[in-house]
Amino acid sequence: MVADQTGALAGTFGEAPNGLQTYIDQTNAAGGINGHKLSVKVLDAESDPNSAVVAFRQGISANPTAILHAGLSSELASGQPLLTQAGIPVLSASTLDTLLVPKPAPWFFSLDPTSSQFIGTQLLQLKSAAGGSLQGKKVAIVLGVSASLTEQLQFAEHQYAQQYGYTYTVTNITNGISAFPQAAKIASTHPAAVLLLTIGNDTAVIVKALTSAGLKVPMVSNTTGASNAFITQVGLNNYFGLEQAPTPAPGSALLALADKYGQGGSANNPSYSLGYAQGYLIGLALKQCGNNCDSAAVTKAMETISNAVVPDGAMWEPVSFSATSHLGLGAVGFNTYDPTSKAVVKASIVPLPPVIS
Numbered sequence: 581m582v583a584d585q586t587g588a589l590a591g592t593f594g595e596a597p598n599g600l601q602t603y604i605d606q607t608n609a610a611g612g613i614n615g616h617k618l619s620v621k622v623l624d625a626e627s628d629p630n631s632a633v634v635a636f637r638q639g640i641s642a643n644p645t646a647i648l649h650a651g652l653s654s655e656l657a658s659g660q661p662l663l664t665q666a667g668i669p670v671l672s673a674s675t676l677d678t679l680l681v682p683k684p685a686p687w688f689f690s691l692d693p694t695s696s697q698f699i700g701t702q703l704l705q706l707k708s709a710a711g712g713s714l715q716g717k718k719v720a721i722v723l724g725v726s727a728s729l730t731e732q733l734q735f736a737e738h739q740y741a742q743q744y745g746y747t748y749t750v751t752n753i754t755n756g757i758s759a760f761p762q763a764a765k766i767a768s769t770h771p772a773a774v775l776l777l778t779i780g781n782d783t784a785v786i787v788k789a790l791t792s793a794g795l796k797v798p799m800v801s802n803t804t805g806a807s808n809a810f811i812t813q814v815g816l817n818n819y820f821g822l823e824q825a826p827t828p829a830p831g832s833a834l835l836a837l838a839d840k841y842g843q844g845g846s847a848n849n850p851s852y853s854l855g856y857a858q859g860y861l862i863g864l865a866l867k868q869c870g871n872n873c874d875s876a877a878v879t880k881a882m883e884t885i886s887n888a889v890v891p892d893g894a895m896w897e898p899v900s901f902s903a904t905s906h907l908g909l910g911a912v913g914f915n916t917y918d919p920t921s922k923a924v925v926k927a928s929i930v931p932l933p934p935v936i937s
Contacts, residue, residue, distance in 0.1 A: 581600055581620055581621070581622045581623070581647070581648040581649070581650065581858075582623050582632060582636055582639055582647065582648070582649050582650075582651060582655070583597050583622060583624065583625060583648075583650040583651055583855075584624070584626065584627040584652065584655075585622070585625075585626075586624055586626050586627065587625075587626045587627025587628060588755070588756070588779065589627040589779070589804065590627065591780065591781075591807060592803055592804045592807070593650040593673065594849070594851065595847070595849040595851045595852040595855065596650035596673060596851040596852065596855030596858070597620075597650070597855055598838075598846035598847070598852055599851065599852035599853060599854060599855025599856035599858075599894075600620060600622075600855040600856065600858060600859045601843065602837060602841045602847075602855075602856055603855075603856045603859030603863065604618045604619075604620055604859060605841040613863055613867055614866070614870060614871050618859075621639065621642060621644070623639055625652070627651065628655075629652065629654045629655050629657065629658035630658065632652070632655030632659055633658050633659050633662065636663060640662060640666045645866070645875060645878055646668065646670070646671065646862050646865075646878050647663070647668050647669070647670045647671075648670070648672070648855075648858045648859075648862065649670055649671070649672035649673065649674065650672075650673040650674075650851060650855060651673075651674060652674060652726075653675060653692075653726070653727065653728040654727055655674070656672060656674060656675075656679065656688075657727060660676070660679070663688075664687065667686070667687050667875060668875045669878050669879045670687055671689045671690075671691070671858050671861060671882070672688070672691070672692065673690075673691050673692055673851070673854045673858070674692050675690045675692035675693065675695075675907075676688075676728070677728075677731060680694055680905075680935075684906035686879060687879060689901060689906045689908060690906060690908065690909070691824060691825075691854060691857065691861075691895075692824060692909065693907075693912065693932055695731035695732045695734075696732075696735045696933070696936035696937075697932045697933055698728075699732040699733075699736050699740060700740065700932070700936075701822065701930045701932060702801075702822060703736065703800075704930050704933070705800050705822075705927070705928060705930060706800050707744065708928065709798035709800070709818065709820065709927075710772050710797070714773065715745035715746070716745060716746070717746050717747075717771075717772035717773065718747050718748065718769065718770070718772055719736075719746045719748045719749075719771060719772065719773050719774070719775055720748070720751070720769065720774045720775070721733065721750045721751070721775045722750075722753060722766075722774065722776050722777065722786055723751065723752050723778070724755050724782055725754060725755045725779075726755075726779060729777040729778075729779075732777055736748065736775065736777075737750075739936055749766070751766060753778065753782065755779050755780075755782060756782065759785065760785050760790070761789075763786070763789035763792065763793040763795070764793045766790060766793070767794050767795040771795070771797060772798075773797050773798045773799070773800070774798070774800070775799075776799060776800065776801040776802070777802070779804050780805075783805035783810075784810065784814055787799055787819055791816065796818060797818065798819075799816075800819075800820045800822070800914070801819070801822065802821075803821075803822055803823065803824055803850070806821030806850060806915060807827065807849045807850065808848055808849070808915075809848065811915055811916065811917050811924045812917060812924060814917065815917050816917055817918060817919055818916075819916060819917065820915065820916050820927055821914065821915050822912050822913070823850040823896075823912060823914070823915060824850060824854060824909065825853035825854045825894060825895050825896065826850060826893060826894070826895075826896060827847075827849060827850045827915075827924075828847040828848075828893075832893055833891075833892040833893060834853065834856065834892035834893055835847050853894040856890070856892075856894045857890045857894045857899070860888075860890050860891065860894070861885060861888065861890070861899060861908070862882075864881075864885055864888060865882045865885065866881075882906075883901055883902055883903045883906075884901075884902075885908070886900045886901075886902070887900055896913050896929050897909075897910035897929075897931075898910060907935070910931065911929050911930060911931045912930055912932065913926060913927075913928070913929045913930070914926075914927040914930065915927060
């Protein structure tokens with residue numbers, strides 16, 4: 581597994597290896613897969629595309645049956661030449677559209693929406709939170725620096741703006757900001773909603789600045805602003821963070837499993853569930869392809885996974901792959917904050933809209 585264990589995205593992806601380890605411990609305790617115990621090597625991508633290339637190269641050199649990835653989409657872009665040459669199946673918690681549409685790369689499988697689906701689900705949540713319609717309303721978009729975020733913006737500016745009938749403004753930022761002086765200007769235009777195409781802690785800075793400027797409209801962010809700790813830090817019931825997988829809830833089967841295998845302190849983040857799900861799905865492929873299981877056989881087996889219910893509530897909906905679609909995710913969830921109970925609560929589960937090429 582290549583994962584962002586340090587750097588700006590550690591809060592988003594850093595617990596994925598622990599979720600994976602829980603799956604491995606549970607599986608090995610039950611005798612392994614086809615009589616074989618599982619082992620994993622975790623490599624830190626450091627939330628950096630260049631470091632990710634080093635990590636992918638190390639991973640490939642170990643001749644693994646599969647590679648799991650929990651990190652930036654830009655890491656996939658940097659590692660793509662190496663990964664294409666290696667041909668080892670990669671199951672990622674991120675997505676590059678070019679690896680999925682119009683035809684999937686043979687080696688790449690994803691548990692992340694495409695750019696059009698990402699922005700589509702966020703706009704569906706904004707639409708719901710803004711009274712059920714964005715027609716004739718102004719949406720303020722804040723854009724960070726990322727190839728995938730820029731792709732998402734293009735869909736927001738064109739296809740979805742036309743479909744939902746909203747107007748929009750775009751404010752560009754650099755990543756790693758400590759202040760957001762543009763907040764007052766955005767607030768003065770009186771937008772009906774805010775779409776945050778931003779990364780990590782930048783999102784909290786922006787939300788707090790907009791709130792201080794008097795803006796009290798629905799705000800939606802992506803997976804980098806969806807952890808329980810993050811939403812609690814923001815502390816607003818009009819802010820919604822997108823989760824690819826649910827954070828294990830108190831009293832849940834997945835949290836009990838995490839406690840059983842010494843990972844309870846890590847199971848406070850959706851990436852923990854993602855890591856567990858990645859292990860489970862690779863496990864399904866390994867079971868199917870049998871004892872003499874090489875990378876090519878795992879790839880073929882992955883394409884036969886259909887309506888797989890990941891145990892213990894680790895995903896919002898069943899996961900499916902096929903020879904023509906390597907996008908396994910069916911829905912995402914949005915969480916917000918309830919000031920009365922002072923707790924993070926589920927706002928909605930949104931099925932992924934169709935892919936727009």
